[in-house]
Amino acid sequence: MRLDVVTIFPEYLEPLNVSLVGKARARGRLDVHVHDLRRWTYDRHHTVDDTPYGGGPGMVMKTEPWGEALDEVTAAGYEAGAHGPVLVVPTPSGRPFTQEVAVELSRRPWLVFTPARYEGIDRRVTDEYATRMPVYEVSIGDYVLAGGEAAVLVITEAVARLLPGVLGNAESHRDDSFAPGAMANLLEGPVYTKPPVWRGHGIPDVLLSGHHGKIARWRRDEALRRTARHRPDLIERCDPAAFDKKDRET
Numbered sequence: 274m275r276l277d278v279v280t281i282f283p284e285y286l287e288p289l290n291v292s293l294v295g296k297a298r299a300r301g302r303l304d305v306h307v308h309d310l311r312r313w314t315y316d317r318h319h320t321v322d323d324t325p326y327g328g329g330p331g332m333v334m335k336t337e338p339w340g341e342a343l344d345e346v347t348a349a350g351y352e353a354g355a356h357g358p359v360l361v362v363p364t365p366s367g368r369p370f371t372q373e374v375a376v377e378l379s380r381r382p383w384l385v386f387t388p389a390r391y392e393g394i395d396r397r398v399t400d401e402y403a404t405r406m407p408v409y410e411v412s413i414g415d416y417v418l419a420g421g422e423a424a425v426l427v428i429t430e431a432v433a434r435l436l437p438g439v440l441g442n443a444e445s446h447r448d449d450s451f452a453p454g455a456m457a458n459l460l461e462g463p464v465y466t467k468p469p470v471w472r473g474h475g476i477p478d479v480l481l482s483g484h485h486g487k488i489a490r491w492r493r494d495e496a497l498r499r500t501a502r503h504r505p506d507l508i509e510r511c512d513p514a515a516f517d518k519k520d521r522e523t
């Protein structure tokens with residue numbers, strides 16, 4: 274997978290060099306290119322914003338720098354052999370970024386991220402690129418950030434961990450809260466590791482029983498309990514039949 278990120282804060286994307294994403298890049302699973310939008314400005318102040326038509330608070334990011342940047346970045350990607358770009362636009366008014374969206378994006382060969390600042394990017398930029406490629410306008414949550422770079426880090430990590438060969442244990446994301454299967458839509462239950470007793474806190478006996486069926490059932494029940502407490506809205510999406518099937522299997 275190729276990732277291109279166009280931003281006025283390239284240093285914000287430094288975390289893409291470390292940990293899971295950094296390892297995926299080192300293993301050749303991810304090819305990441307970060308570009309400074311101000312490279313496509315030609316005035317003394319490297320201006321990327323202007324006042325909004327119709328008035329209102331703040332500033333809007335101008336079309337020209339983005340247009341020139343995206344033209345050059347996509348051309349370079351094609352030149353390098355990439356294909357099928359998707360524009361990913363973090364925005365507070367976007368479609369919720371969920372595990373389902375992460376899976377969709379992980380199946381794409383090339384993501385071009387446009388994290389904006391100020392009040393966002395002039396609408397005509399996404400209108401223009403929507404004529405050439407799919408555009409995903411996504412929000413990572415119901416809170417207001419100052420720009421889209423943090424969202425790029427979140428989306429990239431959620432997508433990268435789904436790529437083949439990136440997660441050490443290939444099974445890991447299979448049991449994700451929102452992965453398909455009996456645990457789909459459930460929050461993870463508690464996890465434990467050695468020592469067996471820490472400051473007087475022990476481990477649930479079932480986890481030391483070696484009985485995989487009981488352990489699986491305990492984990493599911495704990496996940497149900499935590500989901501009911503923190504995300505009752507997800508309980509309705511659970512499929513009881515999947516639980517019965519899982520119980521019969523274990």
Ligand SMILES: N#Cc1c(-c2ccc3ccn(Cc4ccc(CN5CCCCC5)cc4)c3c2)n[nH]c1N
Nearest residue numbers: 363364389390412413414416417418419420421424
């Ligand atoms: N993903 C994601 C995000 C973002 C996000 C993503 C990208 C950008 C680019 C700029 N900002 C700042 C900003 C903040 C608020 C508003 C709305 N205006 C407020 C004043 C009156 C008019 C409407 C616009 C722009 C961004 C925020 N925030 N939260 C998420 N989950």
